[in-house]
Every structure is written in C-alpha cells, then in structure tokens.
Amino acid sequence: MTARGTGRGRRLGLTRDKVIAKAVTMIDRDGPDAFSLRKLATELDIENMSLYSHVPNRDALLDGVAEALLSEIDFSGAGNGTWQERVRAHCVIFRAAAKRHRKAFPLMLTRPTKSPAALEAIRSALGSFADLDLSPKERVHVLRSYNAYLIGTIMRELGYTVSLSPSTMDPARCRERTAEIAADGDALLRAVAPYLAVSDHDAEFGYGLEMLIAGLAARLGVPYDGGPSQTDAHHGCGGTRA
Incomplete structure (x- = not known):
C-alpha cells in the first residue's frame, strides 16, 4: 500500500522544489485548467497524500509555481x-x-x-x-x-x-479578413482594414x-x-x- 507513498517519495529524494518544477512542466505542457494534484502525483509516481508533505494544498502549489516562474527571470x-x-x-x-x-x-x-x-x-x-x-x-x-x-x-x-486577427495568416485568408472588416463601408475601417486584418x-x-x-x-x-x-x-x- 505504500509502494507509491511517502516512503517512496523520500527514497526518490522528492523535495518541494522538485514538486514545483514538475508542476511547472505540466502546466507549460497542458495549461493550468488541466492541472490537478492527482495528475501531479501520478507523474511523480507517488500517492496523492505524499504531496502534502511538501505543499499544503493546490493554491499553495500554484503560488509556488508563480514564484518559481518569477524567480527564473x-x-x-x-x-x-x-x-x-x-x-x-x-x-x-x-x-x-x-x-x-x-x-x-x-x-x-x-x-x-x-x-x-x-x-x-x-x-x-x-x-x-x-x-x-x-x-x-x-x-x-x-x-x-x-x-x-x-x-x-x-x-x-x-x-x-x-x-481581431492572428499574427499569421495565409494571403487568401488575409484578403478575406480585410474584406470582412471593411464590409460595412465605414471609411475609417476601410482605411485600416489591411493592417487590422493581421497582427505583428x-x-x-x-x-x-x-x-x-x-x-x-x-x-x-x-x-x-x-x-x-x-x-x-x-x-x-x-x-x-x-
């Protein structure tokens, strides 16, 4: 019952910094909405409860992620x-x-x-x-x-x-988007449409x-x-x- 538990985490040398580093990797890959402590524990190959030896809850973990991201700047x-x-x-x-x-x-x-x-x-x-x-x-x-x-x-x-528009667009779609913006006939929109259609x-x-x-x-x-x-x-x- 403890093969993936706290004891295993200690044997693997698991620390708060390593837990947060793995969380950063997962969030960078999947986004914050897809992130959960359960998924984090699975990727670390430990039981959920073992995480609480390093972070008290999800909010504290996300605070740690934000701090880690800022610390690397x-x-x-x-x-x-x-x-x-x-x-x-x-x-x-x-x-x-x-x-x-x-x-x-x-x-x-x-x-x-x-x-x-x-x-x-x-x-x-x-x-x-x-x-x-x-x-x-x-x-x-x-x-x-x-x-x-x-x-x-x-x-x-x-x-x-x-x-309004993505940073990259094929020429045909770009011309189509320009026409869409200028379609209502407004003089101001017509003038800027070729530039408003894309973003640099x-x-x-x-x-x-x-x-x-x-x-x-x-x-x-x-x-x-x-x-x-x-x-x-x-x-x-x-x-x-x-």
Missing part, C-alpha cells in the same frame, strides 16, 4: 543605461519570460505578489524610473500604467484576450512601448531619445516587411 540586464533604456530592457525581459511559459504565464499575474521574486520584479520596474523627478505616488501611477500595457499586450499575444506582435509591442516612454518624457519635460531604430515594419495584409 533575470532582471540584472535592466539595471544599466538611461531610464528609457532601462524601461525597454525590463519590458523585453519580462515579455521573453512570458513567451517561454505561454500556458503558465497567467499564474504570474493572478497569484499573490508577496513572494521575494514578485517584489524583485516590482523593484526592478521601479528602478527604471529611479532618477526621474517623481513622487512616490507618481512612481506607482507610472508603474501601473506600464504594467497595464505590458501585461495586456502579452496576454493578447499569447491568445488570452480577444484579438513584435512591431506592435515596440510601437506601444515607445508611445508610453515618449509620453512620460513629454509629461516630465525631458528629452525623448527616439527609441531604437525600427528595421522591421508592419505593412499589413499582403505587404512585406522592410
């Missing part, structure tokens, strides 16, 4: 350069981490932000604005504005929010981020550095990239 590369360069670096690093864990990423957003890893992510973001003339209250406003853009953009890119996530992410940076610079009356050179342009349905 290295924000050290976002600590150099001007404030505008630091903002870009922080956002790029966070987006890259989200894309590495497309199915598990929402857990980083929905679990409590009290872990050391979560606080480090916040500290890194605040550090981007450290040399700006902002009150503590204003820093929080700026932080939340950037987070809202960053998280919303990533969630749309990963398919967790409604998007890299170009859109960069464009929106630069708008935020330029807007903050203008609000504070400081120079905007113009952003990185744009070598990749979104030319819409049927177009090419320069």
